[in-house]
Amino acid sequence: MHATLDTLLSHGPVVTDGAWGTQLQSRGLPVGACPDAWNLHHAEAVEAVARAYVEAGSQIILTNTFGANRFILARHDLADRIVEINRAGVEISRRAAGARAKVFASMGPSGLMLMTGEVSEDDLKAGFSEQAGTMAAAGADGIVVETMTDPAEARLAVAAAKETGLPVVACMTFDSGAKLDRTMMGTTPEQASEQLLDAGADVIGSNCGQGVAGFVEICRRLHAACGRAVWVKANAGLPEMRDGKTHYAQTAEQFAAYVPQLVAAGSGFIGGCCGTSPEFIRAVCARLLE
Numbered sequence: 001m002h003a004t005l006d007t008l009l010s011h012g013p014v015v016t017d018g019a020w021g022t023q024l025q026s027r028g029l030p031v032g033a034c035p036d037a038w039n040l041h042h043a044e045a046v047e048a049v050a051r052a053y054v055e056a057g058s059q060i061i062l063t064n065t066f067g068a069n070r071f072i073l074a075r076h077d078l079a080d081r082i083v084e085i086n087r088a089g090v091e092i093s094r095r096a097a098g099a100r101a102k103v104f105a106s107m108g109p110s111g112l113m114l115m116t117g118e119v120s121e122d123d124l125k126a127g128f129s130e131q132a133g134t135m136a137a138a139g140a141d142g143i144v145v146e147t148m149t150d151p152a153e154a155r156l157a158v159a160a161a162k163e164t165g166l167p168v169v170a171c172m173t174f175d176s177g178a179k180l181d182r183t184m185m186g187t188t189p190e191q192a193s194e195q196l197l198d199a200g201a202d203v204i205g206s207n208c209g210q211g212v213a214g215f216v217e218i219c220r221r222l223h224a225a226c227g228r229a230v231w232v233k234a235n236a237g238l239p240e241m242r243d244g245k246t247h248y249a250q251t252a253e254q255f256a257a258y259v260p261q262l263v264a265a266g267s268g269f270i271g272g273c274c275g276t277s278p279e280f281i282r283a284v285c286a287r288l289l290e
């Protein structure tokens, strides 16, 4: 594993951050708008989210760059701002983190399907290399490839991230199949582990898709397969629609109650995904101190 990660883990499980998208929405980001563009036009709001996680106890915070690849930005007519958006995303998190937290830059999927030929492997790799290189140059401490469902795409993103020399975390989303233990493409935790490690990931894990209860078994299987500390970022339960808005009903306390089980299952990096907030991170920190 990368030395940065070993140092972090030497003091026990590492607390990461919670959701960004739902936090930005609560600060006025319209549904369907490009969250990554807020790095340019609403930097104070993005920094407020980052700062709230650092103050809640996050030892690693991510960046508001999940969709800042050339494929997604093109849909918002922002492909020509890719360097600025990624650079600003890292700089905002750096300002919020100071010396108190590490900044791991977020890389999400392209939104395009390799299997149907919507995008080629070469183009996908070039797009991920562009984003990873920009974020590394801006001062990221690591890169998190997340919410991946296609192992072929995940491998290309991990390979691009590895080129920077930074530690790389790679996460897939398991929310399909009768037991919710497969990605949308049918990949199991064991298959994901093999693919992601082979592509060069230092840490593997899972984020998004389902609530924390379902992550215990997924974490156990990932840990059994990889033999390393697993990265876990679960949602705040399953989303419900209320008044046309997505709502997550789980409380921070209910979420954090699973922390001992996650640690026992091999999790070394614990945070939250959609619907979680700084309050969840505070509750996770409190559980780890018990």
Ligand SMILES: [Zn+2]
Pocket (backbone or CB within 6 Å): 207, 208, 209, 235, 273, 274
């Ligand atoms: Zn999520």
